[in-house]
Amino acid sequence: MSSIAIIGAGVGGLAAAVKLSALGHDVEVFESSAFVGGKCRTEEFNGYRFDVGPSLFTLPAVYRDLFLKSGAPLEEELTLVALDPAFEYRFADGQRLNYYASRGDLMQSITDTFGANAASDWQRLIDRGSEMWRVARGPFIQSPIGSLWSMIRRSGFLRDARIIAPHRTLRGIGRSIVSEPHLQMIIDRYATYTGSDPRKAPAALLTIPYIEHTFGAWHISGGVGTLSEVLAVRARALGARIHLSSDVATIEIHDGVVTGIRLSDGTLREANIVISNADASHTFNSLIDAPRESARLAKESASLSGFALLLGLRGRTPGLGHNTVLFPTDYNAEFDALFGEHPHVIAEPTIYICSPDDPEMRPHADSESWFVLVNTPGTEFIDWENDAFVEDYKNKIIDQIEARGFQVRERIEVCEVRTPAHLERESRAPGGGIYGKAGNSRTAALSRTKNTTKIRGLYSVGGSVHPGGGLPMVGMGAEIVCKAIGQAN
Numbered sequence: 001m002s003s004i005a006i007i008g009a010g011v012g013g014l015a016a017a018v019k020l021s022a023l024g025h026d027v028e029v030f031e032s033s034a035f036v037g038g039k040c041r042t043e044e045f046n047g048y049r050f051d052v053g054p055s056l057f058t059l060p061a062v063y064r065d066l067f068l069k070s071g072a073p074l075e076e077e078l079t080l081v082a083l084d085p086a087f088e089y090r091f092a093d094g095q096r097l098n099y100y101a102s103r104g105d106l107m108q109s110i111t112d113t114f115g116a117n118a119a120s121d122w123q124r125l126i127d128r129g130s131e132m133w134r135v136a137r138g139p140f141i142q143s144p145i146g147s148l149w150s151m152i153r154r155s156g157f158l159r160d161a162r163i164i165a166p167h168r169t170l171r172g173i174g175r176s177i178v179s180e181p182h183l184q185m186i187i188d189r190y191a192t193y194t195g196s197d198p199r200k201a202p203a204a205l206l207t208i209p210y211i212e213h214t215f216g217a218w219h220i221s222g223g224v225g226t227l228s229e230v231l232a233v234r235a236r237a238l239g240a241r242i243h244l245s246s247d248v249a250t251i252e253i254h255d256g257v258v259t260g261i262r263l264s265d266g267t268l269r270e271a272n273i274v275i276s277n278a279d280a281s282h283t284f285n286s287l288i289d290a291p292r293e294s295a296r297l298a299k300e301s302a303s304l305s306g307f308a309l310l311l312g313l314r315g316r317t318p319g320l321g322h323n324t325v326l327f328p329t330d331y332n333a334e335f336d337a338l339f340g341e342h343p344h345v346i347a348e349p350t351i352y353i354c355s356p357d358d359p360e361m362r363p364h365a366d367s368e369s370w371f372v373l374v375n376t377p378g379t380e381f382i383d384w385e386n387d388a389f390v391e392d393y394k395n396k397i398i399d400q401i402e403a404r405g406f407q408v409r410e411r412i413e414v415c416e417v418r419t420p421a422h423l424e425r426e427s428r429a430p431g432g433g434i435y436g437k438a439g440n441s442r443t444a445a446l447s448r449t450k451n452t453t454k455i456r457g458l459y460s461v462g463g464s465v466h467p468g469g470g471l472p473m474v475g476m477g478a479e480i481v482c483k484a485i486g487q488a489n
Contacts, residue, residue, distance in 0.1 A: 002488065003025075007287070008032075009029050009232065014036060015479075016481055017240045025273075027241070037225055037229070038228070038277070038462075042223030046414055056219070061215065071238070082216055086322075107123060129207050129210030132207050135160040169201060169202065171199050224471075251287045271457075278462070280293075303469075304377065305433055305434055306423070308373050311369075311408065313411040313413065317406060333348075372401070380431045448466045448468065459484065
């Protein structure tokens with residue numbers, strides 16, 4: 001049995017705690033904040049509840065497997081609600097598209113809105129994403145990152161490379177398949193799921209629409225943050241100890257081998273294995289002395305960040321679905337603003353509204369909880385501590401929403417703001433980046449920080465390391481680490 005210290009009670013750290021406790025290890029989790037979940041949590045104000053991190057649950061099989069192998073099934077711990085349509089996309093020219101999880105309904109929706117040829121193109125896009133997922137899932141996504149040479153030597157490498165198209169960008173491959181301009185905007189948006197620019201992000205992100213179709217889009221009753229809470233409950237039930245408000249200052253290493261962690265109050269906690277669920281930049285810049293990895297991370301740009309409004313509104317909005325995306329007139333201008341030489345906020349950004357029809361997330365039937373998110377540059381480019389700037393930007397976003405036909409301002413009962421500065425303080429994500437480093441290269445997936453390190457006994461999990469951000473990937477990363485550690489003796 002190994003003594004394991006996990007730094008951070010985000011979803012990756014909690015998932016690892018569950019699995020490793022079930023495997024018989026002695027597990028302790030040290031979380032600097034007063035709550036579990038990291039970026040995946042649900043906040044409440046006057047009866048209004050808001051998911052302030054992930055607001056959509058995809059690939060539930062990752063967590064179904066974890067719960068089933070460690071005790072009661074996932075569905076006995078929380079309630080999953082299928083979303084169909086998963087999104088409504090509203091475009092600046094007045095066009096709307098209901099994006100159904102069911103493939104047949106989606107193809108009919110695209111046909112009705114943009115024509116049969118557009119639907120046929122989208123079907124081909126999904127099929128290409130399916131091929132990519134089939135090829136990448138086992139050897140690349142659910143396995144540790146090997147050396148480039150080991151990948152090249154793998155049987156079938158050239159065949160698989162042609163499918164994954166590592167030489168192409170998401171936009172490039174998307175536009176070679178789909179010619180309808182509105183649908184091209186939806187394809188571009190998939191890059192923002194990883195905090196990246198579609199003009200530079202890898203073509204392999206076409207797996208995202210395939211996953212949404214095949215495995216569905218889900219809401220968790222009470223908020224997606226409930227997942228973090230039930231993971232913590234399961235971990236404790238298996239014997240893991242979770243210490244909140246316990247900040248880790250350093251990872252202790254002797255002769256290239258982990259020996260434990262030291263808390264900010266000077267307390268030394270010995271451990272044979274340390275798993276960092278902190279942002280990779282924080283791990284390799286602050287917790288250990290790793291100049292080579294630190295220098296490598298410094299060369300990569302941070303992912304985009306986000307400006308969020310938590311709006312508790314009186315009354316109900318007719319026709320408003322769970323997830324609504326308001327696209328701008330000029331999407332390219334937004335990417336130029338986010339990823340150009342001088343990043344800045346833009347007057348007309350894409351606006352995402354999550355308004356769950358969930359009685360557990362609102363104080364009464366005649367009310368709504370809106371989580372509103374706009375992608376923005378991080379703290380290294382904008383002074384998000386400037387209260388006047390933040391207040392002005394908040395009002396501009398509300399004005400934009402109202403200009404698209406929604407009544408908001410006169411209905412507000414709760415209005416909380418979350419800026420990149422909040423995210424940087426709470427999660428120690430450099431610049432307030434949502435997804436660690438941006439995947440702005442065609443081989444971004446292969447350049448992520450590995451789950452294993454050259455330091456014996458040190459591992460990494462979470463959205464800033466392999467296989468990437470988002471709840472499914474974080475869960476898979478935890479599984480990779482747990483397999484590397486193995487069963488307790």
